[in-house]
Amino acid sequence: MLLKGLRDIASRQKWVAIAMATIVLGGILSVVSPVFLTLSNFQAILVQASVTSIMAIGMTFIILTAGIDISVGAILFVTSALFAQLMISTESYLLAFGVTIICATSLGALNGILVIRFAVSPLITTLATYSIYRGAAIHLTGAQNIPVPREMGFLGNGRILGVPVPILILIAVTILGIYVLNRTRLGVYARAIGNSERSAKETNLPVGRVTVAIYAFSGFVTGIAGLVLLARVGGLQSGIGIGIEFTVIAAVILGGTKLTGGSGTVIGSVIGAIFLVLIDNGLNLMNASPYIYDIVRGSVLLAAVAIDRYSAVRQRAALDAQRASLIAS
Amino acid sequence: MTDTPRPVVSVRDLSKAFASKTVVSNLSFDIFPGEALALVGENGAGKSTTKNMLCGLLTPTSGEILVEDNPVTKVIGAEHGISAVHQELSLFGSLTVSENISISNLPGHAARIDWPAAEKTARNQIEFLGIEIDPRALVETLGAGKQQIVEIAKALLHANKVLILDEPTTSLTAIEREKLFAIIDKLKAGGLAIVFISHFMEEIYRVCDSFVVLRDGQQVGQGRLADVNQRALEEMMVGRTMADARVDLAAPTQVPALDVRGLSSADFTGIDLTVNAGEILGIAGLMGAGRTEVAEAIFGLRPATGEVRIKGEFAPRNVKAMMARGLCYVTEDRRTNGLFLNRPVRENLSAASILKFVQRKLRGFGFQGEKAKAQDIVADMNIAIPHIENNVSDLSGGNQQKVMLGRWLATLPDILIFDEPTKGVDIGAKFDIHAAIADLARAGKAIIIVSSDLPELLHITHRMAVMRKGRIVGEFMRDDYDSVKIISLAASAKESTSNAA
Numbered sequence: 039m040l041l042k043g044l045r046d047i048a049s050r051q052k053w054v055a056i057a058m059a060t061i062v063l064g065g066i067l068s069v070v071s072p073v074f075l076t077l078s079n080f081q082a083i084l085v086q087a088s089v090t091s092i093m094a095i096g097m098t099f100i101i102l103t104a105g106i107d108i109s110v111g112a113i114l115f116v117t118s119a120l121f122a123q124l125m126i127s128t129e130s131y132l133l134a135f136g137v138t139i140i141c142a143t144s145l146g147a148l149n150g151i152l153v154i155r156f157a158v159s160p161l162i163t164t165l166a167t168y169s170i171y172r173g174a175a176i177h178l179t180g181a182q183n184i185p186v187p188r189e190m191g192f193l194g195n196g197r198i199l200g201v202p203v204p205i206l207i208l209i210a211v212t213i214l215g216i217y218v219l220n221r222t223r224l225g226v227y228a229r230a231i232g233n234s235e236r237s238a239k240e241t242n243l244p245v246g247r248v249t250v251a252i253y254a255f256s257g258f259v260t261g262i263a264g265l266v267l268l269a270r271v272g273g274l275q276s277g278i279g280i281g282i283e284f285t286v287i288a289a290v291i292l293g294g295t296k297l298t299g300g301s302g303t304v305i306g307s308v309i310g311a312i313f314l315v316l317i318d319n320g321l322n323l324m325n326a327s328p329y330i331y332d333i334v335r336g337s338v339l340l341a342a343v344a345i346d347r348y349s350a351v352r353q354r355a356a357l358d359a360q361r362a363s364l365i366a367s
Numbered sequence: 368m369t370d371t372p373r374p375v376v377s378v379r380d381l382s383k384a385f386a387s388k389t390v391v392s393n394l395s396f397d398i399f400p401g402e403a404l405a406l407v408g409e410n411g412a413g414k415s416t417t418k419n420m421l422c423g424l425l426t427p428t429s430g431e432i433l434v435e436d437n438p439v440t441k442v443i444g445a446e447h448g449i450s451a452v453h454q455e456l457s458l459f460g461s462l463t464v465s466e467n468i469s470i471s472n473l474p475g476h477a478a479r480i481d482w483p484a485a486e487k488t489a490r491n492q493i494e495f496l497g498i499e500i501d502p503r504a505l506v507e508t509l510g511a512g513k514q515q516i517v518e519i520a521k522a523l524l525h526a527n528k529v530l531i532l533d534e535p536t537t538s539l540t541a542i543e544r545e546k547l548f549a550i551i552d553k554l555k556a557g558g559l560a561i562v563f564i565s566h567f568m569e570e571i572y573r574v575c576d577s578f579v580v581l582r583d584g585q586q587v588g589q590g591r592l593a594d595v596n597q598r599a600l601e602e603m604m605v606g607r608t609m610a611d612a613r614v615d616l617a618a619p620t621q622v623p624a625l626d627v628r629g630l631s632s633a634d635f636t637g638i639d640l641t642v643n644a645g646e647i648l649g650i651a652g653l654m655g656a657g658r659t660e661v662a663e664a665i666f667g668l669r670p671a672t673g674e675v676r677i678k679g680e681f682a683p684r685n686v687k688a689m690m691a692r693g694l695c696y697v698t699e700d701r702r703t704n705g706l707f708l709n710r711p712v713r714e715n716l717s718a719a720s721i722l723k724f725v726q727r728k729l730r731g732f733g734f735q736g737e738k739a740k741a742q743d744i745v746a747d748m749n750i751a752i753p754h755i756e757n758n759v760s761d762l763s764g765g766n767q768q769k770v771m772l773g774r775w776l777a778t779l780p781d782i783l784i785f786d787e788p789t790k791g792v793d794i795g796a797k798f799d800i801h802a803a804i805a806d807l808a809r810a811g812k813a814i815i816i817v818s819s820d821l822p823e824l825l826h827i828t829h830r831m832a833v834m835r836k837g838r839i840v841g842e843f844m845r846d847d848y849d850s851v852k853i854i855s856l857a858a859s860a861k862e863s864t865s866n867a868a
Binding site for chain 1 (some may be wrong): 469
């Protein structure tokens with residue numbers, strides 16, 4: 039009974055499924071390791087998940103419109119590089135923050151503009167900009183490692199009232215994301231466009247403007263994530279952001295957002311990112327070889343997609359049966 | 368009706384051309400408040416184009432539309448109070464009912480939507496229409512009937528003058544249809560003008576007050592429904608062609624080539640068909656009657672139950688087995704399902720018979736044989752191309768269709784099923800294709816033609832089966848062809864009502 043009830047809720051509210059999986063995985067880990075159930079470990083997990091979670095919130099909107107952005111890792115790197123460089127040349131935090139965030143937002147917006155202008159698949163468009171953005175940033179910095187001032191570490195390792203700053207930033211961005219998705223036209227339009235672009239056009243929705251705004255929003259939050267990451271690492275390294283798009287997209291899909299667009303939640307993506315960190319955490323506890331990590335992450339994503347596909351097929355079958363009985367009666 | 372009421376919308380000499388092709392020309396009619404106007408005509412008569420000009424999706428090429436006596440160059444639905452419910456609904460399945468209804472006019476600030484207000488609007492709209500729907504339900508969980516109501520509620524938010532309904536009943540059950548009619552009556556009583564597009568004559572007489580008949584883009588009749596009977600209206604729609612010269616068809620043999628018994632699936636039920644060698648059988652019906660589905664099921668492209676016999680012997684319904692037994696199916700959608708557009712004509716012609724050109728012992732394809740065969744077909748079929756290595760995408764619609772036909776003829780079939788063989792082709796190519804089909808029959812092939820173009824079926828078939836809502840509802844021999852009878856059989860709602868009950 040309980041199982042069935044939970045399954046019903048999970049099929050309606052997709053994020054509940056990943057939340058339950060996270061709780062189960064957490065339960066297993068707490069049995070395996072005595073330190074798991076401590077406040078400091080929880081905080082460590084959330085801090086570790088903060089960068090990908092923040093980025094996943096932006097990616098949720100893009101995938102909701104049935105799009106994708108492969109270039110987020112590159113935007114992350116550009117942000118970090120630009121900030122580090124600006125700090126050296128101007129030593130003004132205000133200027134560096136402002137320019138960096140505006141630049142990240144603009145790069146996201148550029149992705150959106152290219153997607154609607156050329157009407158090429160977002161996958162290819164952002165694969166191209168991925169290469170361009172990262173290349174430009176490496177060219178700009180000469181592939182050097184650039185340290186950032188010590189005070190910057192506050193953003194990555196500091197605490198306010200005992201709570202690590204990255205967690206507070208994550209909470210703020212999560213609230214912002216939930217608000218935008220549920221209470222603004224942008225959020226509703228994003229879901230509508232992802233559900234049916236034809237209907238959106240027939241209903242006269244501003245498809246182009248919404249698409250650009252969504253990619254820009256993703257760029258904006260990626261900029262924030264870049265600053266958090268830079269602060270945690272302590273300086274620019276040329277490896278920043280490589281491969282992170284996989285984790286970000288995986289978190290969104292695990293969180294129950296449909297790749298075909300139209301339905302998904304911000305909270306699901308955040309929990310999805312946390313789930314992926316838990317898996318790393320568990321593998322770490324098991325002293326697994328570092329090469330195993332990628333295999334497990336990939337398998338988890340594949341399993342999530344398969345389960346989602348299976349439940350979608352069953353749901354449609356149930357719906358068809360219901361309609362058929364309506365027509366027969 | 369004694370004093371003359373003012374029309375809410377008037378159309379004067381309205382024409383629309385795409386590129387140089389005129390699709391509708393010189394329409395002139397009035398739409399009155401509180402009345403329903405029926406827009407009737409066969410497939411391709413220009414109803415959709417007219418509808419799209421009325422609701423602002425298309426800009427007229429010439430002529431004018433007057434909204435309450437003010438001429439407008441292009442209708443802006445929200446501004447002029449005109450809205451259309453298209454046959455294919457423009458709803459968002461993963462959004463709730465209330466989100467769908469108010470999406471183009473969300474209350475509150477852009478950065479702070481007033482959801483309670485939106486839900487209240489939706490609730491009021493639904494209540495006004497007299498149907499019980501939860502405003503918070505996701506639209507994809509609703510049945511077709513309720514989705515239709517949601518779409519109407521959405522359209523009514525800014526349609527305070529004219530509501531256009533395009534084939535609103537095709538996916539509805541009998542009960543849902545009655546509810547819809549009751550709503551239409553209510554809207555009319557409230558002073559709204561309705562433009563009603565439907566194939567179903569019963570519905571038109573049930574709902575409408577006046578009519579405009581289109582045929583080949585021309586307005587061929589208008590008036591009040593009370594003054595014409597159904598047969599007269601149908602004759603206006605069909606017009607010409609009833610006694611057009613038919614091609615001379617040779618008498619068919621009495622040897623059954625294809626025999627279909629009790630074929631059933633979700634889309635059709637209990638289909639029995641027999642075609643003799645040398646015979647051309649037409650399958651007539653409206654869009655959505657299940658004709659293409661039957662053709663595809665026979666060829667093995669769709670799951671179904673039932674039996675197919677070829678020359679008296681049981682044939683398993685899969686494409687490979689059907690091709691081996693000499694059956695072929697020429698799809699209605701040549702661009703997406705049939706042709707390899709970016710490949711040369713030669714490859715497109717040999718695609719279904721490629722095994723004949725493969726030589727044993729790994730010597731590779733016999734390109735010479737393939738080329739020679741392709742050249743033969745091009746000459747035979749009168750396909751206009753400079754070279755067989757040209758891509759199919761370079762060809763006109765008619766020549767593309769000839770390539771499709773040529774590909775299947777290269778397999779030396781005995782039974783051919785054509786789905787809309789002349790859709791989107793010009794008159795000359797149509798003539799060539801008809802001649803080719805007649806020749807095939809004369810050579811003893813058995814042929815089935817699925818077509819929405821009734822004059823075409825009257826022209827080149829020996830016998831015609833009429834389908835409606837997944838069933839065969841009648842059959843006519845060539846000597847008894849009567850296009851009015853066939854149309855009214857295909858469009859009658861009577862039997863489907865008893866089926867649904």
